[in-house]
Amino acid sequence: DAKTTQPPSMDCAEGRAANLPCNHSTISGNEYVYWYRQIHSQGPQYIIHGLKNNETNEMASLIITEDRKSSTLILPHATLRDTAVYYCIVRKGQGGKLIFGQGTELSVKP
């Protein structure tokens, strides 16, 4: 599975959009980009995933560049409860395990 690179930490003001970047320059054609988050020591929570088109759900939007070498997770109106570690993970199209890196620790501040 392709490796991902994320900044170790980011801050965001409450109510503003949080834009979390991820580089996956070695991604191959059948690999999907998944985003999860982990609040405190709870289980990782699925947010969104995509292949090449931009995706949106009730939690977030996922913007994937045309060359698929990077992506951005957008939380449109961050709240204090969005403070968590966010993981960007590349996974083969036929499925299988997720491999977690260190992620980005997002702090939403009042």
Added chain:
Amino acid sequence: EPEVTQTPSHQVTQMGQEVILRCVPISNHLYFYWYRQILGQKVEFLVSFYNNEISEKSEIFDDQFSVERPDGSNFTLKIRSTKLEDSAMYFCASSGGTGRSPLHFGNGTRLTVT
């Protein structure tokens, strides 16, 4: 919304004892996983299970570990002879019928080995 449930939430055991961690995956899911997270470290893959057999396992998943789906609803992780270094959060996950269905995780069992 259906969810993965894990019991117990916290288990304390003595070194050398056997422990069984239990999980009830989401009911129509077909793929099952165990992960662990040592305090302050990354979430690590242990094993995946499909069609009543292990489909993949990591180096961590040695002969001390085993998994079982004893009935249609439970998925268990057994550690035969626990070591101090087995102390961690253990997360169960399940995913649906297609290979790229997202994994859904339970809230974990905190295992403390004394």
